[in-house]
Amino acid sequence: MAALFPLDSSSPAIPPTFNFSPAALNQAATLPACFLWPVSECPRPEHARFAEDDEVPTVDLAGFWQGDDEGIGIAVEKIQKACTGLGVFQIINHGVDLDVLKRVHNEASRLFNLPLDQKQRGARVSGDSFGFTNSFIGRYASNLPWKETLSLQITPSSNVETYLQKIYGDEDNHACSTFKKYGSDMEKLALELMELLALSLELPRDRLKKIFKKNFSILRANYFPPSKHNSQTLGIGPHTDPISLTILHQDNVPGLQIHKEDTWITVKPNVNAFVINIGDIFQVLSNDRYKSMEHRVVNSLHERKSFAYFFSPTFEALVVPLPEFVDLENPCRYKEFTWAQYLTFTQKHYRSDTNTLLAFQDYLALNDPPE
Secondary structure: OOOHOOOOOOOOOOOOOOOOOHHHHOOOOOOOOOHOOOOHHHHHHHHOOOOOOOOOOEEEHHHHHHHHHHHHHHHHHHHHHHHHHOOOOEEEEOOOOOHHHHHHHHHHHHHHHHHHHHHHHHHHOOOOOEEEOOOOOOOOOOOOOOOOEEEEEEEHHHHHHHHHHHHHHHHOOOHHHHHHHHHHHHHHHHHHHHHHHHHHHHOOOOHHHHOOOOOOEEEEEEEEEEEOOOOOOEEEEEEEEOEEEEEEEEEEOOEEEEEEOOOEEEEEOOOOOOOEEOEEEEEEEOOOOOOOOOOOEOOOOOOOEEEEEEOOOOHHHHHHHOHOOOOOOOOOOOOOEEEEHHHHHHHHHOOOOOHHHHHHHHHHHHHOOOO
């Protein structure tokens, strides 16, 4: 059934030997067709508007860390409003040392400034979720993202050393310790956010935290080179995240956009904040009370970096709407599956977009053995 859900429906993927060289491509009068996105999906001037606070609210976590009931109540109310709206909010006073953020961005700059052949030593293997990618050449044939990424497994057994040793040659203790520290801080923050999300859903405070105490999470460093063709390219195409929760840290260059009704609005960067968005797994758990955020990344004349921490349950964890959200008026909307099944689907059968969850449910129905 995989043929019904192709990663790319146009033509065989571009050979991995094809060189994504942003500097050279920026000098070209026209881009290769593989980098051109459909006109209907390309950025337009009206998409430059920054989101208002009622669209992407800022949640102050100071009260949460201090155990202040009033502060927690305000935070929970804002989170509930955000998650029943566009599915995104920003957090400040999040408890992550700003020096850690500075160090991890410095390491990303060092990494992405390496020669391409050196970065490709840690290249992502086809069908896998980890390693370096050069605009996903070799995986997709069209609508290539104008970016480079390095994805690392943080839990349950880190592969940070594996990929950094491939790239740097000898073990790079400083880079390893920096990425590991950042990943550890993100896991702690994600678990605390699960407490607030549980309260916003009127669940016991530890209900979701227990589910995610053991987790399988990915840390992805993104680099979006300058693009002189930014009206025709995209850093990341429209999609929802197939995971539970994303914790994103941006530098000071705008790029992240969220879909609202029939337009796109830009999330204003704040280097002291994290952007939090709901993913597909959480949408299933909540039986559609909270829905995945549809978003994309646009390019500009300036380089941009970001770190995305993708928080998910363990591979073997069953994903199904929680019983608290299923009744006669709200029947179960999803067939149960494991996170391993969904991840495999996105890596081998289907290129993530805005319909991934629906396509996956169709895939399960078609491939389900008869009872």
